[in-house]
Amino acid sequence: MNSKVGTEEQRLGPIRDQIDALDVQILALLTQRAQAAQEVGHIKGGFSSPVFRPERERQVVARLQDINQGPLLSDGIAAIWREVMSACRALEARQTIAYLGPIGTFSEQAAQTYFGHSILGLHCNSLDEVFKAVEKGAAQFGVVPVENSSEGAISRTLDLLLDSSMRISGEVVLPIHHHLLTKTGKIDGVTTVCAHAQALAQCQQWLSQHAPHLKRQAVSSNAEAARMAASDSSVAAIAGDPAQLAYELQQVATQVQDDPHNRTRFVVIGNYACQATGQDQTSLVLSVDNQPGAVYRLLEPLAKHGVSMNRFESRPARKGTWEYHFYIDVAGHAEDVKVAKALEELKTIAAFYKNLGSYPHSA
Numbered sequence: 001m002n003s004k005v006g007t008e009e010q011r012l013g014p015i016r017d018q019i020d021a022l023d024v025q026i027l028a029l030l031t032q033r034a035q036a037a038q039e040v041g042h043i044k045g046g047f048s049s050p051v052f053r054p055e056r057e058r059q060v061v062a063r064l065q066d067i068n069q070g071p072l073l074s075d076g077i078a079a080i081w082r083e084v085m086s087a088c089r090a091l092e093a094r095q096t097i098a099y100l101g102p103i104g105t106f107s108e109q110a111a112q113t114y115f116g117h118s119i120l121g122l123h124c125n126s127l128d129e130v131f132k133a134v135e136k137g138a139a140q141f142g143v144v145p146v147e148n149s150s151e152g153a154i155s156r157t158l159d160l161l162l163d164s165s166m167r168i169s170g171e172v173v174l175p176i177h178h179h180l181l182t183k184t185g186k187i188d189g190v191t192t193v194c195a196h197a198q199a200l201a202q203c204q205q206w207l208s209q210h211a212p213h214l215k216r217q218a219v220s221s222n223a224e225a226a227r228m229a230a231s232d233s234s235v236a237a238i239a240g241d242p243a244q245l246a247y248e249l250q251q252v253a254t255q256v257q258d259d260p261h262n263r264t265r266f267v268v269i270g271n272y273a274c275q276a277t278g279q280d281q282t283s284l285v286l287s288v289d290n291q292p293g294a295v296y297r298l299l300e301p302l303a304k305h306g307v308s309m310n311r312f313e314s315r316p317a318r319k320g321t322w323e324y325h326f327y328i329d330v331a332g333h334a335e336d337v338k339v340a341k342a343l344e345e346l347k348t349i350a351a352f353y354k355n356l357g358s359y360p361h362s363a
């Protein structure tokens, strides 16, 4: 019979039967995988060792992406196995992850993108609270924004990273698309636009051009702004898809961020020291004595040992003097031979040296 003959239903039927049969096989294999993860969990329990192993998860995904011959795309492989491992991990012990709440923040989206959905989210009111929750053990990990492609560093996160004993064990970069949202999708009667200060800054040109009459009010998060817009018709929120969905708002205008490629990088904080994966990054905080050429000398060991620098950020040292802390991300793991040599030399040059952690680098 010509395979092109028949109604849509008649032609879809056998293929759907095939998909159903394949799903049964996939489920049987996933069940075996979950049982293997449970066994791993029992062994780890015996050694009281951590459940979440970012470097192992990275290796699992990279290996599959390597042998994948399509038609599934690499991103699809990563997304599927992120959730598979998230569900398997939850059988060992569901991880509690702290981030800036309420429901619908980009921080929540970052946590779910990194850890998958089989987690317990601990919603915090501030970045300080996220750090405290992890320090006190109320959460195993926290997810905090560290820099935005339009607005630069999130200075509170940098200060907290400096002061806290937490180390960085991962990173995740999210595209940040903001919309102007109200309950009805209309702007009539709206007098105030609310959002996190960072989001207001990321949309300032658009707001000046298209809604100059609206009073701009900074609130604790975009999701909080969305929550306010849902209950007050004089308020519009600037927030993203997760918050729009969570608070059932309508778009007055779509993608109002000034930079269409707006992105935020989040870091995962915790107590875990990641092992090397071959694709890592190390984050450092350094300072130098206030002498001519001091910053130049600080960077010399990196050049000498062929270690590339992915980021260089300065932040006032908050001592009332014109001194700075430098936040430097270098390519590689602190235990990689050339990075280890460069860091040893850096330590002898820097007036202050802190290694925030080595972790798998997000491409």
Ligand SMILES: O=C(O)C(=O)C[C@]1(C(=O)O)C=C[C@@H](O)C=C1
Pocket: 037, 040, 041, 051, 052, 053, 054, 056, 057, 060, 084, 085, 086, 088, 089, 092
């Ligand atoms: O290999 C492990 O250590 C596991 O616990 C298994 C597994 C997985 O599902 O593959 C789950 C959690 C870890 O974060 C890493 C991998």
